[in-house]
Amino acid sequence: MKRVLSELLNLPDVVVESSLQEGKTLILSVTKKTKSAVCPQCGKKSHHLHQNQNYLIKDLPMGDKEVILNINRRRFKCKTCRKTFNEELDFVGVRKKYTHRYAENIIKQLINIDVSNVAKNNGLSEEEVYSMLEDIIKNILPINVSSLRRLGIDEISLVKGQGKFIVVLVDIDSGKLIGLAKERKQIIIENLMTTWGEKVLEQIEEVSMDLTGNYKNLVEKICPNAVITVDRFHVTKLIHEELNQARIAEKKVALELNIESREKVFDSLKGNKYTILKAEDKLTDKQKIKLDIIR
Numbered sequence: 001m002k003r004v005l006s007e008l009l010n011l012p013d014v015v016v017e018s019s020l021q022e023g024k025t026l027i028l029s030v031t032k033k034t035k036s037a038v039c040p041q042c043g044k045k046s047h048h049l050h051q052n053q054n055y056l057i058k059d060l061p062m063g064d065k066e067v068i069l070n071i072n073r074r075r076f077k078c079k080t081c082r083k084t085f086n087e088e089l090d091f092v093g094v095r096k097k098y099t100h101r102y103a104e105n106i107i108k109q110l111i112n113i114d115v116s117n118v119a120k121n122n123g124l125s126e127e128e129v130y131s132m133l134e135d136i137i138k139n140i141l142p143i144n145v146s147s148l149r150r151l152g153i154d155e156i157s158l159v160k161g162q163g164k165f166i167v168v169l170v171d172i173d174s175g176k177l178i179g180l181a182k183e184r185k186q187i188i189i190e191n192l193m194t195t196w197g198e199k200v201l202e203q204i205e206e207v208s209m210d211l212t213g214n215y216k217n218l219v220e221k222i223c224p225n226a227v228i229t230v231d232r233f234h235v236t237k238l239i240h241e242e243l244n245q246a247r248i249a250e251k252k253v254a255l256e257l258n259i260e261s262r263e264k265v266f267d268s269l270k271g272n273k274y275t276i277l278k279a280e281d282k283l284t285d286k287q288k289i290k291l292d293i294i295r
């Protein structure tokens with residue numbers, strides 16, 4: 001069971017020692033497999049455990065359970081320096097209450113909805129979402145772009161109608177966040193992308209971006225082999241908007257019908273495929289072309 005849970009948890013060198021279920025919450029007590037830690041002062045390995053220190057952090061959910069990790073960030077004593085130090089844990093920042101991947105997942109949700117709704121959906125405060133964003137911008141995530149082939153550039157509106165945007169760069173194939181910029185200035189994105197190196201920029205085959213095509217010139221300049229396509233997130237958003245419009249319109253009609261036929265209409269509205277097809281019919285030709293591009 002321990003082994004299965006450790007595999008499911010999938011954090012490098014981390015083992016689940018025990019688990020506890022409390023309603024919708026799964027608490028996993030975890031520790032690092034390694035019996036030693038490297039002293040940050042002198043770089044020497046220490047095997048001398050000084051103290052166990054447990055605390056709770058949030059991690060990605062499993063099934064319908066919220067997951068809390070009871071982690072042991074051990075304190076070691078360095079025999080050379082004669083000082084104690086905390087072991088480094090690569091999956092959580094110092095004094096943070098959530099794993100890196102938890103924060104990454106929250107920030108990815110911002111692609112489709114705004115800060116207040118992401119906060120609400122995840123039982124977080126808006127401040128917490130902002131602070132996760134800050135963490136990620138500060139580059140706490142180990143970013144590996146060596147196999148990047150398809151890049152997504154997306155502008156995210158943080159607060160509706162306030163013109164507050166961030167720019168997100170995603171590896172489309174792995175779904176990983178590979179870059180974040182606080183402002184939507186071309187030069188900032190260019191500087192960020194050039195840190196990946198020429199080899200990576202040359203191997204990029206496709207860059208998808210939003211309907212405005214704001215970064216088209218930049219991509220043409222620095223990614224010589226990339227084809228530019230319309231960003232799927234934006235197209236998805238577009239479809240959702242159309243879908244909601246279609247639902248509202250049909251609900252309105254249904255309210256004017258008698259009860260029996262009203263129920264029929266509501267039933268048909270529940271069938272997802274039907275509604276999606278309907279919504280798609282309502283797309284303009286221009287939107288349909290864009291939709292075809294991404295299929």
Ligand SMILES: [Zn+2]
Pocket residue numbers: 039040041042043044078079080081082
């Ligand atoms: Zn030392």
